[in-house]
Amino acid sequence: MRPHMSKGPPRADLEARTKASRAYADRARRSLPGGVTAGVKYFDPYPIAMKKAKGCRLWDLDGNEYIDYCLSFGPLVLGHGHPRVMKAIRDSLQSAGTTMFGTPHELEATYAERLLRIFRPDGRMRFTMSGTEATLHAVRIARAYRKRPMIAKFEGHFHGGVDEFLVSHTPSRDETRKGLVPISGSRGTPEHVLKNTLVLPFNDLDETAARIRSHADRLACVILEPIERSYIAPDPEFLKGLREITADHDIPLIFDEVMSGFRVAFGGAQHAYRVTPDLTCLGKIIGGGLPCGAFLGRPDILDLADPVRGDFFQSSTFAGYPIAMAAGMATLDELEKPGAFDGLLETTRTLTSGFERHLKEHGVPAVVPGVGSVFSILFMNHAPRNYRDSLEADEAKRSVLDTSLLARGIFVKPGKPFYVSAAHDNIAIRETLDAFEESLSGPA
Numbered sequence: 001m002r003p004h005m006s007k008g009p010p011r012a013d014l015e016a017r018t019k020a021s022r023a024y025a026d027r028a029r030r031s032l033p034g035g036v037t038a039g040v041k042y043f044d045p046y047p048i049a050m051k052k053a054k055g056c057r058l059w060d061l062d063g064n065e066y067i068d069y070c071l072s073f074g075p076l077v078l079g080h081g082h083p084r085v086m087k088a089i090r091d092s093l094q095s096a097g098t099t100m101f102g103t104p105h106e107l108e109a110t111y112a113e114r115l116l117r118i119f120r121p122d123g124r125m126r127f128t129m130s131g132t133e134a135t136l137h138a139v140r141i142a143r144a145y146r147k148r149p150m151i152a153k154f155e156g157h158f159h160g161g162v163d164e165f166l167v168s169h170t171p172s173r174d175e176t177r178k179g180l181v182p183i184s185g186s187r188g189t190p191e192h193v194l195k196n197t198l199v200l201p202f203n204d205l206d207e208t209a210a211r212i213r214s215h216a217d218r219l220a221c222v223i224l225e226p227i228e229r230s231y232i233a234p235d236p237e238f239l240k241g242l243r244e245i246t247a248d249h250d251i252p253l254i255f256d257e258v259m260s261g262f263r264v265a266f267g268g269a270q271h272a273y274r275v276t277p278d279l280t281c282l283g284k285i286i287g288g289g290l291p292c293g294a295f296l297g298r299p300d301i302l303d304l305a306d307p308v309r310g311d312f313f314q315s316s317t318f319a320g321y322p323i324a325m326a327a328g329m330a331t332l333d334e335l336e337k338p339g340a341f342d343g344l345l346e347t348t349r350t351l352t353s354g355f356e357r358h359l360k361e362h363g364v365p366a367v368v369p370g371v372g373s374v375f376s377i378l379f380m381n382h383a384p385r386n387y388r389d390s391l392e393a394d395e396a397k398r399s400v401l402d403t404s405l406l407a408r409g410i411f412v413k414p415g416k417p418f419y420v421s422a423a424h425d426n427i428a429i430r431e432t433l434d435a436f437e438e439s440l441s442g443p444a
């Protein structure tokens with residue numbers, strides 16, 4: 001049940017009902033910078049701390065209930081604690097008698113074969129423990145293949161908290177006025193990283209092609225989120241053109257499908273847009289709610305990691321641990337059931353079209369861009385085509401909306417996209433649309 005709002009401002013209301021989260025934040029700040037274990041989990045004035053979850057719902061330390069549109073930043077595509085996934089974890093623990101072997105085991109190859117059938121039947125892959133580790137090693141192996149240090153990445157694209165991926169991942173409006181120059185996204189970025197990163201504009205094929213061509217003899221790879229920020233669609237011609245130009249110069253093209261892998265289509269953006277990259281990075285959903293990532297692709301590149309050859313070093317103590325393989329496969333089993341993926345897309349469409357209807361009725365200039373089961377709300381007049389466009393959006397208005405939704409029991413990480421799960425049922429969708437409508441008409 002959604003909370004009953006007082007007639008006061010949503011922020012005061014939210015703070016009044018989340019006193020235990022505030023107390024927790026005060027305590028946690030003393031040991032964890034900002035009171036969080038990852039910067040992305042923080043929001044102002046303090047993040048709401050949860051203690052229980054089920055399906056599409058979360059309960060915070062004060063006992064408030066929320067409908068979850070963060071889903072741990074995407075992985076929980078079946079919702080929290082899906083019975084089949086929980087059983088797979090329990091069964092794996094029971095039959096293995098341990099959380100990990102530290103040796104090869106059968107589930108690793110079984111899951112690898114399955115993911116390769118979906119993404120690259122002639123390919124090879126390695127598991128990692130996270131999306132970041134997957135992108136990191138994909139870039140490293142591309143460098144090993146081309147024996148060059150420089151990489152190209154797109155402005156506004158995120159591939160994990162690593163020096164080269166933080167280059168130009170969130171430049172400010174002022175910084176973008178300098179042109180497409182590498183901007184450090186964090187203190188401590190070494191100068192050589194900035195020098196060896198070429199920044200490209202998403203959905204601008206002419207400029208992208210010109211930049212790649214002029215650096216073609218230096219580039220080890222081009223990496224991108226084929227769906228920018230998981231909700232801005234690529235022009236199909238853009239991805240195809242990018243594929244052609246990188247192939248012409250034998251520059252490995254890396255699709256970071258950590259987010260899009262099982263959200264835009266079963267098999268990611270490469271299936272939806274029929275473009276085959278040289279390397280693909282996966283994460284999030286493939287672990288079924290447990291830490292897991294993977295990089296896969298062309299056998300001639302991946303085989304550099306064969307220890308017998310000794311060309312390329314990659315290792316990870318925990319990678320491929322049995323419960324993540326079991327939870328990931330159980331998740332894909334559910335998603336593959338007839339109608340399951342289509343149902344998820346349909347639920348998302350019901351939500352986005354409902355949001356759009358309410359925005360129109362209230363004369364609010366905002367757009368709801370989305371792809372697959374992820375979307376966002378941007379207070380601007382037209383759908384953005386890339387990161388630069390999205391900087392036109394009014395963040396302050398979005399922040400007011402997010403606070404208002406939180407106060408009404410809709411959990412969205414402020415400023416971030418909305419992720420939908422198969423556990424979002426009709427009741428949850430109706431409650432969400434009601435809360436959204438009230439937020440547009442209620443006190444700011």
Ligand SMILES: Cc1ncc(COP(=O)(O)O)c(C=O)c1O
Nearest residue numbers: 130131132158159160258259283
């Ligand atoms: C597209 C993309 N790549 C890589 C990552 C990093 O994944 P992880 O947080 O599992 O390291 C993320 C995380 O949000 C992501 O969205």
